[in-house]
Amino acid sequence: MEAHVDPTAPLRRTLRTTLSASLVAALALLLPACPRPASNTASKPGASAPGSEDQTRPPASPFPDRPSVQARKDPAADAALQQAVASAETAPPKQAAQLFLSVRKAYPATTAGQEALYRAGVLFYDSQDYVNARKSFNELLFENPLFPQAQDAKRRLGQAALESGAYRDAYQTLASLAERAEGPEKKQLTEQAMRAAEGAGLYTAALTLAVQQAGEAKDGPERDAAVARVEQLVEGRADFLDIAKVADGLSPKNPAWPVLTFKLARIYNHLRDWNNLESTLNRFLQEAPQSPYAPQARELLARATRRVEVRPNTVGVLLPMTGRYKPFGEAVLKGMQLALQGSNVELVVKDTQGEANLAGQAVEQLAFDEGAIAAVGPLLSDDAKRAAIVAEELQLPILTLTRQEGITDIGPHVFRNMLTNTAQARAIADYAMGQKGMKSFAVLYPNIPYGVELANDFWDEVVQRGGQIRGAESYGFDQTTFTTEAKKLVGRYYLEDRTDYVEGVRDAVEGAQDAFRRRKAIEKLKGNLPPVIDFEGILIPDDWRRVSLVAPALAVEDIVTNACDPRELERIRKTTGREDLKTVTLFGTNQWSSPKGRSGLPELLERGGKFVTCSVFVDGFFVDSARPATQRFVAAFRKANDGRDPGLLEAVGYDAGRMLRQVIEKQHPATREALRDDLAALKDFDGATGKTTFDAKREAQKPLFLIGIDSKGVTELESPAPHASASGS
Structure with missing residues (x-):
């Protein structure tokens, strides 16, 4: 009978994205230190985008060079203007302004009409009606930029635009006036133009004006105030590009030069641009050795220089040694310490606390302050990603212990030695299809990222080998009964x-x-x-506690999973009267590994009973393995820890420590780049977790442990296939 399940329907196929080796952290630093407020002045059609012009140059005057209207002298207009002047003396300002606008309307192309328009603008301005003041002055200046009081009209127009929030227009007008002004007037106009530029988001222009003021300051207090203004802009508003534009070509004699130059140095430090950092700091200390920033500059330069100073026997360790993840960090560290007993390799442990930012800072400390030749860790995904990005920027080899897919794509100095979901899916598919000849499968998975990812990875591996997924069902992460899911799998x-x-x-x-x-x-x-059972195996990528509940639910729907013994299978056939009955194998991941219960058997077997026998799961470490290297590690660990058994984390830490010890003691790398090359060339390292070779992407390739379950417990099934891997690359 045809299967009742559309294998593409229940399980959503997820797109996979790999970590790109991007400068995400660096690019973030190019953004402004503070959010830039949007200008509330709309751009005119066809105008350049705000900030696209060269803001380091004063803007041209926004008004035409010559009159657009030839105003004539008109006696009637002159008389009307004189009458308006007389009446305005006793009228309120806005009413007086309307008197002048009436003259303007009656005699538009006359000298009296232009004078009336100017007087109306002044009255509007003085009464703080900046909208109408701008309207009057704009109309006047576009009509006659040579009007006798044009300079005053422009000044009032710029100030009215500033007060009404039309910052871009205000900047254009005020900056062009400041360029031609002198003395106190120039200072005042420059201040106002600077305010307008900030309001319009023209931070290069604002910074240019502030630096100009600093250079023109006459005395100490005035100079200090101007430099403080530059500092305020540099630290609060201007971004990297703003600062770089203004600093380009600026004379060291300008009092603001040290502010801009040291800020650039700090940006280069954040961007890991070591060449520009060192050249900028060296010039800074040469030109401004007495600057208040000089002590910080010397310290920053010394720290940058130390990044290439390596202590060849020092290895950094990035682990959560406090907080909720402390037990995991301690487990890895115990393994590493065991691996390095009797060696001259020194461990420098940094507590990441499970925080990504702390992990990044710890990498910097290892590179700059400790001289570490390499680092191991972190464990957690976010920590590892941040640490790997910083390590790659610093060219510090880092052997990560995370399951995060694509971590080594960050760069050539990033390695990984940890069991991944992809590797487990591949190992199960290799065994089931390559060793057992199975072709059809079902997947029963928890609807959580771990379960979905493994279900997808296994699906891909099966399809790549020419097999089929005949059914797929998900369940809630906190679910405890599985009757519905079991019925769906078998068509009931x-x-x-x-x-x-x-x-x-x-x-x-x-x-x-x-x-x-x-x-x-x-x-x-x-x-x-x-039941419609058209699959030979079922993958259940879940914790052993849940598996002990799922397996009996499958048996209720006549999915026989415990008949790997031919005699047991024959007995079940006779009992059920179904001669065509076939057994189904349950497959699991390392989450199936359970502690021993009261009987001495694994708790999975104690709880799941016969329903989990004949199942197979995969793991990155098996304490009872027959592999000699694994046995040696287990014996040494038990001896050092009062007979306690190690787990996967201890084994991974042990192998990481031994790998680096072997490279350091045999190859004697004197630089981080040499250690990176030696570690990348490591082949057939015989570790507690298997013979390890790093592939071209610096992923640890090693055979995983296939573990079978029977009534007596768990046993390693076979010698591993040489092409299996820990990372799934």
Whole structure:
């Protein structure tokens, strides 16, 4: 019978994205220190985008060079103006302004009309009606830029625009006036133009004016105030590009030069632009050795120089040693310390506390202050990503212990030695299809990122090998009963989709004499309906506690999972009367690994009983493995820890420590780049977690542990295939 499940429907295929080796952190530093308020002045059609022009140059006057109207002398207009002047002396300002506008309207192309328009603008300005003041002055100046009082009109126009929030227009007008002014007037106009530029978001222009003021300051207090203004802009508003534009070509004699130059140095430091950082700081200390910033500059230069000073036997460790993840960090550290016993390799441990920012800072400390030749860790995804980005920027080799997919894509100095979801999916598919010859599978997975990712990865691996996923069902992360999901897998939930059920119902309805008998017949039909089991294995990527509940629910729906013994299978066939009955193998991930219970058996077996026997799961470490290197590690760990068994984290930490010890003691790398090359060339390292080789993407390739479950416990199934991997690359 055809399977009832559309294998593409229940499980959403997720797009995979790999970590790109981008300068995300660096680009973030190019953004302004503070959010820039948007100008409330709309751009005119065809105008350049705000900030696109060269803001380091004073803007041209926004007004035409010559009159657009030839004003004539008119006696009637002159008389009307004189009458308006007389009446305005006793009228309120706005009413007086209207008197002048009446003259303007009556005699538009006259000298008296222009004078009336100017007087109306002054009255509006003095009464703080800046909108009408701007309207009057704009009309006047575009009509006659050579008007006798044009300079005063322009000044008032610029100030009115500033007060009304039309910052871009205000800047254009005031800055062009300041360029031609002198003395106190120039200072005042420059201040106002600077305010306007800030309001318009023209921070290069604002900074240019502030630096200009600093250079023109006459005495100490005035100079200090101007430099303080530059500092305010540099630290609060201007971004990297603003500062770089203004600093370009600026004379060191300008009092603001040290402010801009040291700020540039700090930006280069954040961007890890070491060449520009060192050249900028060296010039700064040469030109301004007495600057208040000089002590910080010397310290920054010394720290930058130390980044290439390496202590060849020092290895940094990035682990959560406090907080909720402390047990994980301690487990890895115990393994590393065991691996380095008797060596001259020194560990410098940095507590990341499970915080990404702290992880990045810790990498900087290892590179700048500790001289570490390499680093190990972190464990957590966000920590590892941040640490890897910083380590790559500093060219510090880092051996991460995270499951984060794509972590090594960040750059050539990033390695990974940790079991990943992709690797587990690949190992299960290799075993089930390559070793056991299976072709069809189902997936029953928790609807959480871990479960979804593993289900997708396994699906891909099966399809790549020519197999099929015949059914896929998800369940809630806190679910404890699985009857519905089990019924769906075997075709006992959507009964209307089954031809045999539809035909059986039709026969029952036709043959029954009354409703009671029809109901009984249908109930009997449902009870006798055989399961549709068109898969040979089921992947359950979940914790062992949940698996011990899922397995019995599958058995209720006649999915036989515990008949790997031919005699047991024959017994079940006779009991059920189904000669065609086939067993289904349950497959799991390292989450199936459980502690020993009271009986000495794994708790998964104690709770799941016979329903989990004959199952197979994969892990990155198996304490009872027959592999010699694993046995040596387990024996040494037990001896050092009062007989306690190690787990995956201890084993991974042990292997990381031994890898670096081997490289340091045998290859004697004197630089970080040499260690990176030696670690990348590591092949067939015989570790507690398997023989390890780093591939071209610096992912640890190693055979995983395949573990079978029977009534006596768990055992390693076979010698690993040489092409299996820990990272899934």
